[in-house]
Amino acid sequence: MKTLKIAIQKSGRLNEKSVELLKNCGLNFENYKSSLISPVSNFPLEILFLRDDDIPEYVQDGIADLGIVGENMIEETEVDVNYLQRLGFGKCTLKIAIPNNSDIQQLSDFNGKAIATSYPAILEKFLAKNDIKADVRMISGSVEISPGLGLSDAIFDIVSTGGTLKSNGLKPFTDVMSSEAILIGNKNVERPELIEELIARIQSVLRAKETKYVVLNVNRDNLEKVLALLPGVKSPSVIPLAEADWVAVHTVVPERDFWDKISQLKQAGAQGIIVMPIEKIIA
Ligand code: PRT
Numbered sequence: 717m718k719t720l721k722i723a724i725q726k727s728g729r730l731n732e733k734s735v736e737l738l739k740n741c742g743l744n745f746e747n748y749k750s751s752l753i754s755p756v757s758n759f760p761l762e763i764l765f766l767r768d769d770d771i772p773e774y775v776q777d778g779i780a781d782l783g784i785v786g787e788n789m790i791e792e793t794e795v796d797v798n799y800l801q802r803l804g805f806g807k808c809t810l811k812i813a814i815p816n817n818s819d820i821q822q823l824s825d826f827n828g829k830a831i832a833t834s835y836p837a838i839l840e841k842f843l844a845k846n847d848i849k850a851d852v853r854m855i856s857g858s859v860e861i862s863p864g865l866g867l868s869d870a871i872f873d874i875v876s877t878g879g880t881l882k883s884n885g886l887k888p889f890t891d892v893m894s895s896e897a898i899l900i901g902n903k904n905v906e907r908p909e910l911i912e913e914l915i916a917r918i919q920s921v922l923r924a925k926e927t928k929y930v931v932l933n934v935n936r937d938n939l940e941k942v943l944a945l946l947p948g949v950k951s952p953s954v955i956p957l958a959e960a961d962w963v964a965v966h967t968v969v970p971e972r973d974f975w976d977k978i979s980q981l982k983q984a985g986a987q988g989i990i991v992m993p994i995e996k997i998i999a
């Protein structure tokens with residue numbers, strides 16, 4: 717039977733998180749930097765390690781069945797693939813940025829101006845939508861130095877912390893798209909049941925990351941107040957303790973409002989709060 721192939725970045729910003737995600741899904745493989753392909757010993761899957769630029773087309777053409785790549789690469793290459801799952805890492809924003817001393821004030825000021833970028837397709841689409849006629853200059857690396865060299869009036873590039881813009885005397889002008897790593901799949905995939913299984917495993921890992929397992933002790937007098945703070949959870953376990961009138965509550969709390977929740981629980985009488993990471997949540 718056919719072994720599936722998943723393409724991930726060989727080295728770079730998405731490599732480590734992609735490998736970690738697949739390992740957390742229980743896939744057993746060697747992560748040799750020197751190899752292009754690595755078999756998974758406990759799942760009918762092979763991992764292909766590639767430049768991120770090649771991943772969208774490999775998946776579109778069926779050389780790989782699946783791929784993990786930034787959404788920006790999919791937009792830029794305009795490939796026809798299935799979007800299967802957003803993965804929550806590699807987050808960034810693609811922005812137009814201008815020199816600090818630029819006289820550009822509004823979008824229409826870009827008419828006739830030169831913008832350097834490694835993402836010409838995304839930029840062209842944005843400019844066309846806004847009816848701007850600018851000169852898009854394709855540069856494959858170090859886009860941020862081009863205004864300083866007099867090669868362009870602005871840049872269009874990926875920004876995460878903004879440090880690169882700042883250290884090159886640039887400031888953001890407008891956001892064009894946000895991006896994160898995404899699992900993509902070939903449109904005519906052969907073993908959909910295996911892909912479903914892999915997606916289910918990925919989702920269980922992602923769900924677990926979004927939540928913490930919390931154990932706390934509370935006097936029965938305060939139990940109702942504490943339980944009222946945990947409305948999202950189906951039914952927290954309430955376990956009697958050796959000391960009469962005291963119980964332990966086991967529950968999960970979403971990461972996003974974690975600190976708020978913990979301080980509310982303390983105020984409501986929770987004590988001895990223990991917080992643990994969750995490895996997987998099987999739906
Ligand atoms: O070798 P290969 O071709 O595979 O990798 P690459 O060098 O082309 O890509 P890589 O590893 O740099 O990025 C892979 C993917 O990570 C991108 O396609 C994005 O989806 C995502 N990503 C997330 C980023 C960033 N954050 C990021 N900050 N990609 C690039 N950057 C660069 C940006 O180009 C700029 O030079 O970081 C700089 C800006 O960072 P800040 O923090 O200074 O704003």
Ligand code: ZN
Pocket residue numbers: 767768769
């Ligand atoms: Zn690349």
